[in-house]
Amino acid sequence: MIKGVFFDLFGTLMIYTDMQEAWENWLQTLYDCFEDCGLKMSQKSFASKCNGFLAKEEPEFKKFNLTIYEKRLYSLGLDLKLQLEIEDIREMANKTIKAWQKFVPLDPDAISILEVLEKNKIIALITNFDHPPYVYSLLSELKLTKFFNSITISSEVGVKKPDPTIFSFALKEAKLKVNEVCYIGDSNEDIEAARSAKIYPILIQRKINTRNEIVDDYNVEEPPLNPDRSVVIDKNVKKIKNLKELINIVN
Numbered sequence: 674m675i676k677g678v679f680f681d682l683f684g685t686l687m688i689y690t691d692m693q694e695a696w697e698n699w700l701q702t703l704y705d706c707f708e709d710c711g712l713k714m715s716q717k718s719f720a721s722k723c724n725g726f727l728a729k730e731e732p733e734f735k736k737f738n739l740t741i742y743e744k745r746l747y748s749l750g751l752d753l754k755l756q757l758e759i760e761d762i763r764e765m766a767n768k769t770i771k772a773w774q775k776f777v778p779l780d781p782d783a784i785s786i787l788e789v790l791e792k793n794k795i796i797a798l799i800t801n802f803d804h805p806p807y808v809y810s811l812l813s814e815l816k817l818t819k820f821f822n823s824i825t826i827s828s829e830v831g832v833k834k835p836d837p838t839i840f841s842f843a844l845k846e847a848k849l850k851v852n853e854v855c856y857i858g859d860s861n862e863d864i865e866a867a868r869s870a871k872i873y874p875i876l877i878q879r880k881i882n883t884r885n886e887i888v889d890d891y892n893v894e895e896p897p898l899n900p901d902r903s904v905v906i907d908k909n910v911k912k913i914k915n916l917k918e919l920i921n922i923v924n
Contacts, residue, residue: 674853675794675853675854675855675873675922675923676794676795676849676853676854677794677795677796677797677843677844677847677849677853677854677855678790678794678795678796678797678854678855678857678919678923679796679797679798679799679840679843679854679855679856679857679872680796680797680798680799680856680857680858681798681799681800681856681857681858681859681860681863682798682800682802682808683777683800683802684858684859684860684877685780685857685858685859685863685877686779686780686783686798686817686916687777687778687779687780688777688778688779688780688879689776689777689859690776690777690778691776692776692777692888692889693888694776695772695773695775695776695777695888696773696888696890696891696892698772698773698775698776699769699770699772699773699891700716700719700720700723700891701716701772702768702769702771702772703723703765703769703772704716704719704720706761706764706765706768706769707719707750707753707755707765709761710750710755710757710758710761710765711755712753712755714753719753720891720893721893722749722752722753723749723891723893724891724892724893725890725891725892726745726749726890726891727745727803727889727890727891728890729745731744731745732744732745732747732748734747734748737759739759739762740766740803740804740805740806740828741803741804741828742766742770742803742804742807742828743762743763743766743804745803746762746765746766746769747762750762766804766807767806767807767810770804770807774811779815779817780915780916782915782916782917783817783916784816784817786916786917786919786920787817787820788820789920790820790919790920790923791820793924794923795822795847795849796820796821796822797821797822797823797824797825797843797846797847798812798821798823798824798825798843799825799834799839799840799843799856800825800826800827801827801833801834801862802826802827802828803827803828804828805826805828805829808824808826809824812824822843822846822847823842823843823846823847825839825840825842825843827839830842834862834863834865834866835861835862835863835865835866835869836866837866837867837869837870837872838870839866840854840856840866840867840870840872851870851871851872852871852873854872854873855867855872855873855874855875855922855923856870856872856873856874856875857875857876857877857913857919858874858875858876858877859876859877859878863876864876864907864910873911874910874911875910875911875912875913875919875922876910876911876912876913877912877913877914877915877916878912878913878914879914879915880914
């Protein structure tokens with residue numbers, strides 16, 4: 674019997690739309706922010722500096738108490754010979770993620786489904802994300818916080834999917850065993866993590882993914898397809914096309 678329903682956030686409760694456009698909007702906003710901080714460089718040259726922004730190694734800055742995403746911004750500033758103020762980095766982080774977020778809206782069915790599930794299920798959120806303050810702010814803005822017994826963000830706990838130990842935090846708070854929980858996600862890493870943790874995986878696949886929907890980073894050239902966002906070819910994985918289908922599965 675399923676007692677706990679655990680969700681991924683982006684791509685699951687939030688819907689990816691045109692992600693190439695999302696990253697272009699992110700780049701424009703980031704460029705504008707850096708210009709305000711004294712950047713003297715063409716946008717084309719700046720774009721090259723931002724190529725593979727999230728794929729680069731995590732910067733090792735232990736001072737300032739920065740999030741991983743903020744460390745990346747600080748590191749980029751140093752590379753551009755700019756000494757950014759902490760206040761500027763914080764503002765830049767929120768502005769750029771919001772610019773990207775415009776293309777990742779909340780699933781229209783999300784709140785109604787969560788309202789049904791909370792009546793007899795324990796609900797948790799487990800997401801990979803490098804800037805936790807934004808996740809908490811987003812959940813609050815969308816009035817989703819109240820639904821979750823537990824919220825686990827990879828960069829807060831130091832574990833990232835597909836590492837299955839990321840589920841241990843939610844399981845402990847929910848006081849549930851792995852065989853009492855299912856996990857709904859949209860990527861191979863979600864399925865792999867859940868399976869490795871002995872948790873029942875459910876793949877949400879609203880439609881066949883296109884290149885524009887599976888871009889997970891900014892790239893100067895046409896970005897490669899991210900295999901973690903591609904279709905999971907496994908007949909044994911339970912697939913749903915929308916969140917409404919969850920109700921009959923978990924009840």
